[in-house]
Amino acid sequence: MSLIRLSPHVVWMPPGPPDRPSLCAVTGERGTLMLDAGASDAHARLFLEGLGEMGIARPRTVALTHWHWDHVFGAAEIGAPVICSALTAGELQRLANDDWNDAALDARVESGEEIAFCADNLKLELPAPRHVRIQLPEMIFERLLTIELGGVTCRLQQVGGDHSADSVVISIDPDGVLFLGDCLYDDIYAPTRHYTTAKLFPLLDKLDQINQPQAEIIVEGHVPEVMDHAAFDSLIGRFRLIGGLANQHPGDEAAMIAACMTISHGELSEDDAELIHAFASAPRPKD
Numbered sequence: 001m002s003l004i005r006l007s008p009h010v011v012w013m014p015p016g017p018p019d020r021p022s023l024c025a026v027t028g029e030r031g032t033l034m035l036d037a038g039a040s041d042a043h044a045r046l047f048l049e050g051l052g053e054m055g056i057a058r059p060r061t062v063a064l065t066h067w068h069w070d071h072v073f074g075a076a077e078i079g080a081p082v083i084c085s086a087l088t089a090g091e092l093q094r095l096a097n098d099d100w101n102d103a104a105l106d107a108r109v110e111s112g113e114e115i116a117f118c119a120d121n122l123k124l125e126l127p128a129p130r131h132v133r134i135q136l137p138e139m140i141f142e143r144l145l146t147i148e149l150g151g152v153t154c155r156l157q158q159v160g161g162d163h164s165a166d167s168v169v170i171s172i173d174p175d176g177v178l179f180l181g182d183c184l185y186d187d188i189y190a191p192t193r194h195y196t197t198a199k200l201f202p203l204l205d206k207l208d209q210i211n212q213p214q215a216e217i218i219v220e221g222h223v224p225e226v227m228d229h230a231a232f233d234s235l236i237g238r239f240r241l242i243g244g245l246a247n248q249h250p251g252d253e254a255a256m257i258a259a260c261m262t263i264s265h266g267e268l269s270e271d272d273a274e275l276i277h278a279f280a281s282a283p284r285p286k287d
Helices: 041-053 086-097 102-111 116-125 197-210 229-248 253-263 270-280
Strands: 004-007 010-013 023-028 031-035 059-063 082-085 139-141 144-148 153-158 168-173 177-181 217-220
Touching: 004 217, 010 041, 023 041, 082 086, 082 153, 086 139, 102 116, 139 144, 153 197, 168 197, 197 229, 217 229, 229 253, 229 270, 253 270
Parallel strands: 031 059, 059 082, 082 139, 177 217
Antiparallel strands: 004 010, 010 023, 023 031, 144 153, 153 168, 168 177
């Protein structure tokens, strides 16, 4: 897969099967910073080959958005120091202590520690027998880190969210690029995938603060097209609208659908229906 130039300093490898996420490289006068490390050695090598074809220097450092396997398993192959948040660092140490053979994966799925979706895709990305190398970080930050690359600045900020408490987003200036990782996705490590306004709304507030001035190019972890600021604003608006309905009608999917259709003049998109279901599926506090 070829890399795509998004801006003067940023190139992007779109996501691909089985569950490979977006990867980016930011190159300044002082070197290249890679954003997320890929799902495997093979994924990382493909990215490095793409950089070479474009005449871009190998990464001097790798910044991780969160701990999930598909974003970190390629780090050792990159061969550069890893930067991540303190929360991510703790999770990487846990991953380094795990066994990754099929039997161990299946046992963790059975116990609820792992989910079938991730285990199945991991087996596709890394068929047995597999050797997993977890690269532990050399630089750990709390909440916020600014990296000056020479002519381009990357700001890493922990934002949390339902998908992963350690989620970090990276803004790139002056290019106007915002790298989101998976922060806007739902909680997949739960009996039922869901969103909660308790975690999503503070994340959206942080994104509003980070995204000033507005980025022109927004990259998500598993979406094969980038967004412009208008599409991003529309997405955030839908999250706030349907999240507000979830607060008004907690757990009542039918009432949320009716309210949304009233607001939308009788129309309900497939995306809105899925979002309503995800909010309605959130665990409710016990009385």
